[in-house]
Amino acid sequence: MNAGEGTVPTGMLAAAAATFRRDVALAFRRPGQMLQPVVFFLIVTTLFPLSLSPQLSQLRDISPGILWVGALLSSLLALESLFRADLEDGTLEQWVISGQPLAVQVLARILAHWTVSGLPLVAAAPLVGASLAVPASAFGTTMLLLGLGTLCLSGLGAAGAALTLGSRRASVLLSLLVLPLAMPILIFGARGVDLAILGEPTRGPLLLLSALTILTLSLTPWAAASAVRISLE
């Protein structure tokens, strides 16, 4: 078959969209695996009301922290698989030689990963919030903050996951790499939920978290792409 005659090369965004669609489709073929982080999130956060005093006022005071630590740990669970399977089955090599910028492919992977692992956490947030005595008026802001926070974490996690591709048992190393970097997310996220519960304006934490997310998503794909290239050596 002759090369190049009359065929249309795929554009950068079309290729990214194809990667996003395929990743999401793949996740839906294994729904059990996809639901693990959100089930973990639900279980961890319901342990707190069971183990602490069920006094609503006390629960409400600590609920932002519980929500965020739970979301952070659940997201971590899904991070290690971000590139591992693709390294092992040769997909990463195909990405590198596809003629598409690797960082854009990585960004598509980050967004797909967030869609299947971060969004379910956001969807579960009202349920968790209710069990932690968060008033319904704060659900909207909480979900928004959680969405931004998990997206930012997916971005950070991509760099971490790509950097730890070389080591076999990478999950502990990955947590050590990513958790310190995730502290600003935790601080602004929890503060935002706190303010929302108290009924005060949450513009500040929302904007700060948005800025963090944009910064992360514009830098980490490049870092992750470089790390992926190194992992192929």
Added chain:
Amino acid sequence: MTAPTQTGLQVQGVHLWRGERHVLRGVHLDAPLGTFWHVRGPNGAGKTSLLRVVAGFLWPEDGKVVWNGQETRHLGDEFGAQMACLGHEPALKADLTARENIRYLVGLRRAVTDVELDAAFSRLGIAEHADRPTRMLSAGQKRRAAMVRVLLSDASLWLLDEPFTNLDVAGVELFTGLLAEHAAGGGVVLATTHQPIPAPGVRTLELA
């Protein structure tokens, strides 16, 4: 997109170390367009390493790889688009069908139609398996599916690492024919195998 010169692939004095081992010791290869190279050598001679150096996955300690007159390290993504690789792993997701897998991988490079996919799958003799999940295919069928990807890739440089693994006799013959046809059509083929390649005009690079 026309390259300044159409001189094919040159490997010039490539030295590669893997840890303490000096794997490639000054490898030279001149593969103008239209040539079919058989890279031979005992296990550990560096056949796969050479292919990975050419593909740009490994950086050699010395020497360079030139594609159509330009050093590949300066070409970047553009070089990747002109190259198709068939490695040990077929890059197929077990949960997707062969067709979904190939449509995605080829689709990263160019728009591909169902007609093209059908034609390529029947050419490789796995038309009836195209819509089965890849996990249900045999190793040989996976290899054929991976070859569909190479065939549709629009690449002029084919790098094939042990392409005949897991293939039956008819499969080896089919693959050999496809590789020879690609070279005859003005492409460059670099293939490593332990068995002889029964095609006319095959040149051999012996790695010690």
